[in-house]
Amino acid sequence: MVRILLPLALLLIAFWVYSIVDCALQPPTRHRGVSKPLWIVIVVLLPVIGGLMWFVVGRGRAQRQSAFRAPDDNPDFLGSLRNVSIADQDERIRRLEEELAALDAEGPDPDRGPHPPVTGDDDPDEHRRGSVA
DSSP states (O other), X not given: OHHHHHHHHHHHHHHHHHHHHHXXXXXXXXXXXSOHHHHHHHXXXXXXXXXXXXXXXXXXXXXXXXXXXXXGGOHHHXXXXXXXXXXXXXXXXXXXXXXXXXXXXXXXXXXXXXXXXXXXXXXXXXXXXXXXX
């Protein structure tokens, strides 16, 4: 009989300690029904029954943290796009096209002037080395 009761008692004590630690370490948002200190008192005063109550009733499910969402799956991002009207987008595109057309109409940059053609014979270090052909 002792062979059965001693391991059973050790198992129940381990369950009781685990219940107390689990109840104490859970954030207050995961406690259902009553407050966190009251759950700890229940688990301590009612060793096995309190632990069972904690795991069945008191312990709330973990909130899934939202993983990264692509912009086309994110409702907040899509909602922000709806605030921009099509007319605003068309107006912006029209202004950008006008600016590009004005830049194209200006021609080459007058400050830079035309570039002389580059030939392979023009070596600035050639005169210094004394190898003029």
